Amino acid sequence: EAGVTQFPSHSVIEKGQTVTLRCDPISGHDNLYWYRRVMGKEIKFLLHFVKESKQDESGMPNNRFLAERTGGTYSTLKVQPAELEDSGVYFCASSLLLAGEQFFGPGTRLTVL
């Protein structure tokens, strides 16, 4: 069974540019989560989808971040415009049940210059 996949694995952009990260959850997992880890810091929750609906977006830093999950399958996280402090590793995770084990993808390392 395929795990959670994320694309791209690395992205280097300049301040002010736009970047879109993609996450493909495990097939059949209705719950999809986005997290971010700034270097050396804790992994922080960004938001949680149940199918195509945003269940909890309390961790989204500001309105430069837009997450979508059209059709309840894959999800995208767009950062527009990117700022230096947006650099970090963005993880996506999915779970079958709301309180079930979350399976993480390998992450996208975003560097904003």
Place this chain on the structure above:
Amino acid sequence: QQQVKQSPQSLIVQKGGISIINCAYENTAFDYFPWYQQFPGKGPALLIAIRPDVSEKKEGRFTISFNKSAKQFSLHIMDSQPGDSATYFCAASGGSYIPTFGRGTSLIVHP
């Protein structure tokens, strides 16, 4: 404001030794305490977890010790192996099921 404090930041252990990573939490509403293991290039993966109704949980060489009154929990890796070299994250969650993570511990086990 760190809700889950993890130490040490890095740890070097000889093969066969015991690795110990400690975490402390503040929110008494937390009732689920997982540990995640992350290898380079991979995402974190659930390693072992405990609920506060028990003080210890063991799975193979990995043991969680939990002290509810002190609001502390720790991961012990017995007979540490080079293959255990990874970053370990403690976490805690409550009713929302969203884990609050510690900052991670980079473990290196020398052969």
